[in-house]
Amino acid sequence: MHLDTNFDRSGIETAVAVLQQRFGDRLTRNAGIRREHGHNVSMLKNEPPDAVLFALDTAEVAAAVAICAEHRCPVIAFGAGSSIEGQLNAPFGGLSIDLSRMNAVLSVSPGDMTATVQPGVTREALNSHLRDTGLFFPIDPGANASIGGMASTRASGTTAVRYGTMKDVVLAVEAVMPDGRIIRTARRAKKSSAGYDLTRLMIGAEGTLGIITELTLRVFGIPDVIAGGVCTFPSVRAACEAVMATIQCGVPIARCELLDENQIRACNAYSKLSLEEKPTLCVEFHGTEAGVKEQSETFGEIAAEYGSSGFSWSTDPERRKKLWQARHDGYWAAVALRPGCEVFSTDVCVPISRLADCVEETQRDLAEAGLFAPILGHVGDGNFHVLLSLDTANAEEMAASERFTGRLVERALAMDGTCTGEHGIGQRKAKYLRKEMGDAVDFMQTIKAAFDPQNIMNPGKYGF
Numbered sequence: 001m002h003l004d005t006n007f008d009r010s011g012i013e014t015a016v017a018v019l020q021q022r023f024g025d026r027l028t029r030n031a032g033i034r035r036e037h038g039h040n041v042s043m044l045k046n047e048p049p050d051a052v053l054f055a056l057d058t059a060e061v062a063a064a065v066a067i068c069a070e071h072r073c074p075v076i077a078f079g080a081g082s083s084i085e086g087q088l089n090a091p092f093g094g095l096s097i098d099l100s101r102m103n104a105v106l107s108v109s110p111g112d113m114t115a116t117v118q119p120g121v122t123r124e125a126l127n128s129h130l131r132d133t134g135l136f137f138p139i140d141p142g143a144n145a146s147i148g149g150m151a152s153t154r155a156s157g158t159t160a161v162r163y164g165t166m167k168d169v170v171l172a173v174e175a176v177m178p179d180g181r182i183i184r185t186a187r188r189a190k191k192s193s194a195g196y197d198l199t200r201l202m203i204g205a206e207g208t209l210g211i212i213t214e215l216t217l218r219v220f221g222i223p224d225v226i227a228g229g230v231c232t233f234p235s236v237r238a239a240c241e242a243v244m245a246t247i248q249c250g251v252p253i254a255r256c257e258l259l260d261e262n263q264i265r266a267c268n269a270y271s272k273l274s275l276e277e278k279p280t281l282c283v284e285f286h287g288t289e290a291g292v293k294e295q296s297e298t299f300g301e302i303a304a305e306y307g308s309s310g311f312s313w314s315t316d317p318e319r320r321k322k323l324w325q326a327r328h329d330g331y332w333a334a335v336a337l338r339p340g341c342e343v344f345s346t347d348v349c350v351p352i353s354r355l356a357d358c359v360e361e362t363q364r365d366l367a368e369a370g371l372f373a374p375i376l377g378h379v380g381d382g383n384f385h386v387l388l389s390l391d392t393a394n395a396e397e398m399a400a401s402e403r404f405t406g407r408l409v410e411r412a413l414a415m416d417g418t419c420t421g422e423h424g425i426g427q428r429k430a431k432y433l434r435k436e437m438g439d440a441v442d443f444m445q446t447i448k449a450a451f452d453p454q455n456i457m458n459p460g461k462y463g464f
Contacts, residue, residue, distance in 0.1 A: 119148020349421025
């Protein structure tokens with residue numbers, strides 16, 4: 001099925017003129033702001049929209065989309081700008097609807113352990129709001145992303161091994177559809193057997209089916225005690241096998257991050273740490289004081305069986321904060337380790353039983369290709385990131401990185417994995433979608449055409 005991407009420039013210009021009249025100075029054509037809204041932390045070129053609208057509520061989003069539908073003008077939703085696979089680019093021009101001012105926490109129900117928010121609320125702002133209720137929102141992709149953007153890219157992160165991903169914590173969404181109508185996909189009940197699961201269809205759709213304008217989320221009780229620690233291993237394989245054994249023993253790890261030797265070296269330099277430059281696990285446990293103590297000790301015993309040189313853990317908040325800040329600063333640490341170069345992150349995910357194979361083969365591939373790239377990953381769910389440090393002025397190095405990325409995806413798919421565990425498809429990984437999903441992509445296109453026959457919602461993503 002072919003989705004039309006031939007957009008009439010006169011229609012786009014007419015739509016922008018009508019939008020300008022309707023919204024005044026909250027619609028801008030400033031070149032710098034437009035570039036910011038085509039932002040992507042990838043090797044893709046910036047493709048800015050024709051205009052940016054700063055929307056204040058669902059009604060305004062619906063009005064803007066209706067105008068764009070009338071004149072067949074592309075529409076791209078923008079949250080915090082932290083997506084990294086070209087999801088925000090506007091390859092055919094059109095309108096970027098910035099949702100950052102729709103940043104209210106609308107309601108919290110401690111009894112139901114739910115919160116309803118606008119899409120521009122960031123995860124850090126939500127947790128700040130929730131703190132006095134004894135609740136927290138656990139999904140942590142590292143960046144202070146917007147909740148709407150996290151849902152649209154089906155984000156996860158460091159806590160997915162215990163709390164799941166965005167698909168597991170979103171109960172319902174309100175969305176503006178391609179014709180300007182507003183729908184709600186579900187009620188606030190924890191479960192339902194009514195109709196198609198449109199909530200899950202919108203999560204991960206990257207704005208290609210509609211624009212999420214409200215979300216109802218599951219939230220969780222703040223643990224009584226949180227313990228964190230680090231331990232080193234003689235090899236990546238030993239570290240991965242220790243994690244598999246821990247999970248098989250039923251130990252509820254809350255976070256479990258793998259950092260290879262290069263990433264540890266980068267973190268030591270950037271975050272002023274003194275960790276051994278060996279494959280390292282950063283782990284965290286949540287629960288009661290007795291439960292956390294038991295979990296930490298059990299993990300330490302298992303780690304020792306796989307050659308760990310010692311597991312030190314602590315419940316001290318400041319010590320844990322420094323450790324996890326170093327993990328979240330992994331990207332910037334990699335940037336600092338090779339001055340003058342840019343870092344581009346890519347990810348894959350494989351069954352956890354194949355993670356050690358995949359990481360080891362990837363390390364050998366990088367060495368043979370002459371590329372420098374620290375590796376870190378969410379070892380508890382088989383997802384890892386390769387931080388390619390590249391001299392963008394070196395054409396051969398850039399070409400080698402593209403060839404490497406293709407081999408990385410092929411390797412993950414051969415291990416029954418996926419081309420992306422949490423970054424999404426966007427533009428950059430569109431060429432791998434059919435390799436992974438086969439004819440299922442045809443049915444995705446059919447759904448897209450049924451929802452959005454004019455193909456105005458974030459066209460060019462998923463390859464549509």
